[in-house]
Each structure stands twice: as C-alpha cells, then as structure tokens.
Amino acid sequence: xxxxxxGTSPIVGFRFSLHPMSDRFIDIIKGALHETDTxxxxxxxxxxxxxxxxxxxxxxxxxxxxTLHAAKTGEHVAxxxxxxxxxxxxxxxxxxxxxxxxxxxxxxxxxxxSSQFALYPMNNPDYMAIIYREVDRAKARGVxxxxxxxxxxxxxxxxxxxxxxxxxxxxxxxxxFPHLVxxxxxxxxxxxxxGQ
Amino acid sequence: xxxxxxGTSPIVGFRFSLHPMSDRFIDIIKGALHETDTxxxxxxxxxxxxxxxxxxxxxxxxxxxxTLHAAKTGEHVAxxxxxxxxxxxxxxxxxxxxxxxxxxxxxxxxxxxSSQFALYPMNNPDYMAIIYREVDRAKARGVxxxxxxxxxxxxxxxxxxxxxxxxxxxxxxxxxFPHLVxxxxxxxxxxxxxGQ
Numbered sequence: 001x002x003x004x005x006x007g008t009s010p011i012v013g014f015r016f017s018l019h020p021m022s023d024r025f026i027d028i029i030k031g032a033l034h035e036t037d038t039x040x041x042x043x044x045x046x047x048x049x050x051x052x053x054x055x056x057x058x059x060x061x062x063x064x065x066x067t068l069h070a071a072k073t074g075e076h077v078a079x080x081x082x083x084x085x086x087x088x089x090x091x092x093x094x095x096x097x098x099x100x101x102x103x104x105x106x107x108x109x110x111x112x113x114s115s116q117f118a119l120y121p122m123n124n125p126d127y128m129a130i131i132y133r134e135v136d137r138a139k140a141r142g143v144x145x146x147x148x149x150x151x152x153x154x155x156x157x158x159x160x161x162x163x164x165x166x167x168x169x170x171x172x173x174x175x176x177f178p179h180l181v182x183x184x185x186x187x188x189x190x191x192x193x194x195g196q
Numbered sequence: 197x198x199x200x201x202x203g204t205s206p207i208v209g210f211r212f213s214l215h216p217m218s219d220r221f222i223d224i225i226k227g228a229l230h231e232t233d234t235x236x237x238x239x240x241x242x243x244x245x246x247x248x249x250x251x252x253x254x255x256x257x258x259x260x261x262x263t264l265h266a267a268k269t270g271e272h273v274a275x276x277x278x279x280x281x282x283x284x285x286x287x288x289x290x291x292x293x294x295x296x297x298x299x300x301x302x303x304x305x306x307x308x309x310s311s312q313f314a315l316y317p318m319n320n321p322d323y324m325a326i327i328y329r330e331v332d333r334a335k336a337r338g339v340x341x342x343x344x345x346x347x348x349x350x351x352x353x354x355x356x357x358x359x360x361x362x363x364x365x366x367x368x369x370x371x372x373f374p375h376l377v378x379x380x381x382x383x384x385x386x387x388x389x390x391g392q
Contacts, residue, residue: 015312015346017381019215019274026387044345047388048312048381051345078215080276082314082379084346088324091345116211116244118278120316120377123323128284149240149247150211150280181316183278183379185213185244191222192243 010097011090012056012169014063016081017049018070028077032069037104038062042096049081054096056166057103059083064162065105071158071188072109079186083169086122086178111158114193115186116151117165119172122179134168141167151185161186206293207286208252208365210259212277213245214266224273228265233300234258238292245277250292252362253299255279260358261301267354267384268305275382279365282318282374307354310389311382312347313361315368318375330364337363347381357382 020028040058044051052062063081070077084090119134121127135152138144143164145153154161165184173180187193216224236254240247248258259277266273280286315330317323331348334340339360341349350357361380369376383389 013346015344017274017276017383019217019276021215021217021219021221023217023219025217025272046342046344046349047310047386048349048383049347053345076221078213080213080215080381082346087346089327114243118377120318122316123319123321125319127319131285146242148211148242149249149286150209150278150283151245153242153244181314185276187213187244190243 010055011053012059012083012085013051013053014059014081014083015049015051016063016079018066019078019080020070020073020075021077022075024075028070028073028075031073032066035069036062036065040096040099040104055099055101056170057101058096058099060162060166061103061105064158065107067186067188068107068109068111068158071111074189076189076191078188079184081184083182083184085169085173085180088179108159111188112156112193113158113161113186113188114145114153114155114190115161115184116148116153117182117184118151119168120181121172121177122181124177130172134172137168137171138164206251207249208255208279208281209247209249210255210277210279211245211247212259212275214262215274215276216266216269216271217273218271220271224266224269224271227269228262231265232258232261236292236295236300251295251297252366253297254292254295256358256362257299257301260354261303263382263384264303264305264307264354267307270385272385272387274384275380277380279378279380281369281376284375304355307384308352308389309354309357309382309384310341310349310351310386311357311380312344312349313378313380314347315364316377317368317373318377320373326368330368333364333367334360
C-alpha cells in the first residue's frame with residue numbers, strides 16, 4: 001500500500017494462497033510452481049501468500065495453471081485470493097508489462113472447480129448494479145451455482161470458471177472507476193463434491 | 197447478494213475457509229467446530245466455505261476460537277476469509293442479534309499468527325485515508341509486520357491480532373459509509389515461521 005499515483009495503470013495483481021489439504025503440501029506447492037511457466041509475471045512469495053503481477057491475461061493464465069497443476073495430484077486443494085487493479089496506492093514497479101501476449105500455460109485438461117467470488121468496485125456509487133450485472137453474466141455463461149451471503153457461487157470446468165472470472169474482472173472496471181477488487185475462493189477435489 | 201435494503205444493520209458476517217495442510221484435515225475442522233461454542237452466531241457451511249453472522253463481538257470471538265482450536269493440533273493451518281458489514285444487498289435474515297454480549301469462547305492460550313489484511317470501505321471517496329489510518333493503528337499496537345502489494349502484514353499472538361482486526365473493522369466504517377469489507381489471510385504453525 002505504497003502511497004503513490006496510478007489508477008490508470010494496466011497492472012493487474014493477484015495475491016493468493018494455495019492450500020493442499022495434505023501432509024505433502026510443500027511438495028504439491030513446489031511441484032505446481034515448477035510446472036507452471038511464470039516467466040511473464042512478476043512473482044513474490046512470503047510466509048502467508050504469493051503475489052503475481054503483470055498483464056491481465058498472464059496473471060489469470062498463471063493462476064489457473066498453478067491451480068490445475070496442484071489439483072492433478074488428486075489431493076484436495078483450495079485457492080483463496082484477491083485480484084486487484086487500479087489501486088491508487090499501487091506502484092508502477094514490479095511489473096512485466098512489456099511481455100508479449102502469448103499465453104505460456106496451455107494445459108487444457110478438465111478439472112471440476114467449485115468456487116465463490118465477490119466483486120468490490122471501489123469508490124463507485126453504482127457498485128451494486130455492477131455486481132448484479134456480473135452475476136447475471138455468470139448465469140448466462142452457465143457457471144452460476146448459488147446465491148449466498150457476501151458472495152456468489154461459480155462452478156464448472158476450471159477453464160470455463162477462469163474465463164468467467166477474467167471476463168467479470170474486465171467488465172467491472174472502467175476508466176472512470178479503475179480500482180477494482182475481486183475475491184475468489186476455489187475448492188478442487190473436495191470430498192464434498194462426490195461424483196463431480 | 198439478495199437485492200434488499202439494509203446498510204444500517206448491525207449485522208456483521210464472516211465468510212471463511214479453514215485449511216489444515218494435513219491428511220487429517222476433516223478431523224481437524226470437525227474438531228475445531230466441536231470445541232467452539234457457536235451458539236451466539238448463525239452458521240452455515242457449504243462445499244467451499246463457512247459463513248457466520250451475528251453481533252460483531254461474537255463473530256470475531258468464534259472466528260478466533262475456531263482458528264485457535266485448529267492450530268493447537270500443531271498442524272500447519274491457514275484461515276482465509278472476508279468480514280462484511282452494511283452491505284446494501286444484505287438481508288435481515290439469518291442473524292442472531294438478540295444474543296447477549298457475553299463471549300462464549302475464552303481459551304487464552306498463546307499462538308503465533310502471521311497474517312495479511314486489506315480493508316475495502318465501499319462507496320467512500322476517502323477510503324485510502326481510512327486504510328492508511330488503520331495501518332497506522334497496527335503500527336501503534338505493535339502488530340504491524342510489513343507493507344506489500346494489495347495488503348498489509350499483521351502478526352503476533354492470536355489474541356492481539358484478532359483484537360486489532362476487530363478494532364480496525366469497527367473504526368473503518370461509519371454511519372455515513374456503513375458498507376465495509378475486510379479480507380484476512382492467516383498462517384499458523386507454518387514451517388516458514390521457524391522458531392516463532
């Protein structure tokens with residue numbers, strides 16, 4: 001939260017934690033990092049979370065790839081994180097905005113994801129209308145699961161789920177209201193998912 | 197995100213996931229729920245997260261107790277969640293506002309927590325000033341750890357950490373701008389914490 005300019009920067013960031021519910025959690029996290037091409041994003045890990053920053057398509061691509069690689073171990077894994085763009089306190093540093101646009105992670109295997117998200121368009125008097133519009137978009141795309149307090153449920157194949165999240169994150173911010181936050185919690189290979 | 201009134205409701209909610217990085221994750225979660233007195237909050241669990249709602253002191257008390265009980269197993273556990281109040285889309289349902297104020301969970305054992313938080317005062321033009329004020333409060337209380345992109349690090353004994361979070365959540369909302377969101381990620385018994 002450095003006190004600096006920005007607001008119109010194209011930097012997108014994702015601060016997240018990947019949680020394998022397994023004694024092998026270290027190996028699973030390290031394995032996912034090893035198998036994911038993170039060369040197009042800036043990345044830093046501390047004792048609580050990891051942050052990736054860069055062009056939006058690469059940020060979503062890396063987030064999905066890490067999740068998919070962790071899930072293919074078959075273990076129950078969870079991803080919790082916050083996508084951010086346009087924060088007035090953001091800095092121009094730590095970005096990889098000159099990377100080309102070609103996505104580096106192209107594993108297209110299927111993986112069921114149950115998730116929940118919330119949109120927080122900052123300093124925008126019409127923010128509730130924006131939230132409802134993106135929930136309607138989820139319904140139209142067939143990934144809407146359920147309404148609930150403080151969030152909306154999104155589920156389906158991981159590629160459809162991430163495609164929806166990237167679309168919602170694009171449409172919920174504007175040049176007039178550039179600061180957008182989106183929280184996401186995902187559950188994969190949960191015993192609660194039964195035959196999914 | 198039901199489309200209803202509110203905004204002045206005293207309901208506080210916390211939607212969270214508790215993630216034990218252990219093959220015994222189901223037993224640890226069930227054990228924490230069993231040992232925590234949740235009688236003063238409304239609670240609902242689905243396949244991704246759990247939500248508790250009620251008077252603010254009980255919501256924070258239950259959140260801390262669940263975390264503490266899970267951590268005392270010695271396993272590496274993580275808590276990710278979002279505190280919310282004053283959402284214009286909130287409903288009056290599913291609340292326990294008539295509960296008396298006596299806190300039900302009083303386990304005062306010490307437990308080191310490393311965590312990160314972000315405040316999102318909604319629809320408030322002065323939101324950045326509010327965020328910086330609460331970060332300054334963390335510094336004054338001795339729980340501030342580090343600055344970082346999109347969040348601030350808070351650490352120390354679990355009781356000090358939760359006391360700070362409840363204080364920040366109280367001070368960052370007002371009758372004029374009642375809708376406040378606070379995300380929190382906590383790590384306990386992490387191998388990264390070394391001798392803490």
